[in-house]
Structures are given as C-alpha cells and as structure tokens.
Amino acid sequence: MRHIIIFLAGILMIFIGGCSGLTQVQDSVTKFDQGAHTIATAQVTFFRSAQTADCNFHFYTRALEYSHNPNPTPGVxxxxxxxxxxxxxxxxDQIALRQNLLNTITLYADQIQAVASTDSDKTLSDNARDTAKNINDAAKALHLTGSATPVATGVEAAVIAITNxxxxAKQLRDIKxxxxxxSVNLKNVVSRLKIENINLAKHLAEIADNITQQFETSIATVKRDGILVNAQGTTISRANNSQVYxxxxxxxxxxxxxxPAGIAFAATNGSTQDPVTVAGQINSALDSLVQANDSIASATTGGLIADVSDLVARAQAAQTMQTALAK
Structure with missing residues (x-):
C-alpha cells in the first residue's frame, strides 16, 4: 500500500510540474503576442510621424524660398x-504595403498563441483569416513590395509561408x-522592415540637416546685413539683435x-529623438521579437521567459517614445 501511495504521489508531482510548465509557456506566448502587436503599433506611428515631419520640412523649404524671393510682392x-x-x-500607399508586413507578423503571433492554448480549435477568427488570405494573395502577385528583386521576392515568399x-491552422498541434x-520567414519579414526603417530615418536626417543649415544661414544673413521691409518693399530698418535672437x-x-526628424535632443533619461536613434529603437524591438520566437522554438522555459520579458520591455519602450513624439 505504501508503494502505491508513493507511486501515485510521484505521478501527481509530474502532472503538477507539467501543468506548471505549460502554464508558463502559455503565459509567455500570450506576452509574445502582445509584444508583436505593440511593435506593430509603434511602427505605424513612426511612419505617420515621418510623414508629418516631411510635410513640415516641405513647408519650411517653401517658406525659405518665399522669404528669399527678390520680388517684394510674390503673392501669398x-x-x-x-x-x-x-x-x-x-x-x-507605401505605408499600406508595410502594414501588410506588420499584419503578417501579428497574425503569426496570434496563431502561435492559438496553438499554445488549450482550445481544440486552433484557427483564428474569420476576419483574421480573411486578412491572411488577402495578404497571401497580394504576396503571390508580388504586390507587397512593388518589386521583383531577390530581396523583395524572399520577403514575398516569407509572407506567403506565414499566412499559409x-x-x-487546423493542421497545427505543436507550438515548438x-x-x-x-523562424526564417519571420526573420526575413523583420529584416525587410528594419532596412526600410533605417533608410527612411537616414532620409529624414538628411532633410533635417539641410533645413537646419538653411535656418542657420538665414539667421546669420539677417544678423550680418538683414533688413526689414514693408509690403511695398520699402526699407523700414535693419534687424536688431533682439529680432535675431x-x-x-x-x-x-x-x-x-x-x-522624429528633428535635431537630436537629449532628454532627461539620456535618449535622443533624432530619426536614426528612433528607428534603431524600433529595430531593437523587432530583433527581440525574433529572439523570443527562437526561444519558443528551441529554448528552455527559463530562456523563453527572459526573452519574452525583453521583448515586452523593448516593445513598450518603442511605443512610449513614438506616442510622446506624436503629440
């Protein structure tokens, strides 16, 4: 009898330990899914902020040209x-294409979470599956990147594999x-987004630098020999020091x-808001997404928990910065 009790106790401990491990995995995968969605939100905010910055810089350029127009009445x-x-x-349109890449990532994370759940039905909602089919069809038609270059083709293939x-999903039973x-498909999609983030950031940084130099030149010119004129082009006075200030x-x-395209501004926490730094923060979050997925695929539970925690922290940091910059 004593042997039977010990045997049953051992079985119970194994069962409890297994449930504990499963619960930890499910919790980590849920956080993985949340992290993926947070990154996607931060990424789109970055794109929209880049649009706003570019719009402002276009106006600054027009304003500088207007102010330097020798015609005293060049119009309004x-x-x-x-x-x-x-x-x-x-x-x-370009943001819409990138949104498809981001939707591919979040659909993948949603599906991984569904596989990790205890539900017998591993399929996503009809709306999610419709989204997956639309993205899949667009990828097959090479409509996601607008190019048939080897890099773009690899991304399209990765998107097709993930949305497939x-x-x-009914065939999926093993999360690992x-x-x-x-894993490779996710890395290909993430790699494409990272490249485009840096390219966009460098473009914005170049525009910001050009505008800054124009501002500095204009201010120096006003300081040296600038004059104030009325609407008829008649000289009123020279600009004084207070006006230059x-x-x-x-x-x-x-x-x-x-x-995110303004000059580098050191915040109290030492961070900066120049475009390359902002893009780098988002890219770091994307890297942590890939690392967390690799942990789901192969690492121990402890490694998975650590990597997912890093993902959540980086994703939230990226979203916090983007939200602050978008105000």
Missing part, C-alpha cells in the same frame, strides 16, 4: 495648405514545431517640434 504663402502626400518620404500557416518552421529661438523650436 498659404500657411494651412495641405501636404502633397504623394511627394512625401513615405506615402500612404494561418490559413491551414510551428515556431521552428516559421527671436529668429534663432523660433528656428530651434520648429526643429524640436518636428519629430
């Missing part, structure tokens, strides 16, 4: 004219196998208020 400069988004560093996983199978303050404030 429309202060509230809408931006021409087709000429932006990133257009609405969502569309065929699913994560292993999609106000010009300098205004110019700096305009740059600081054009995130």
């Amino acid at each position: 400069l429309p202060l509230m004219a809408p931006c021409d988004k087709s000429s932006m560093a990133i257009t609405d 996983m969502v569309l065929n 196998a699913a994560a292993q199978e999609q 106000l010009l300098a303050i205004t110019a700096r404030q305009m740059l600081l208020n054009t995130p």
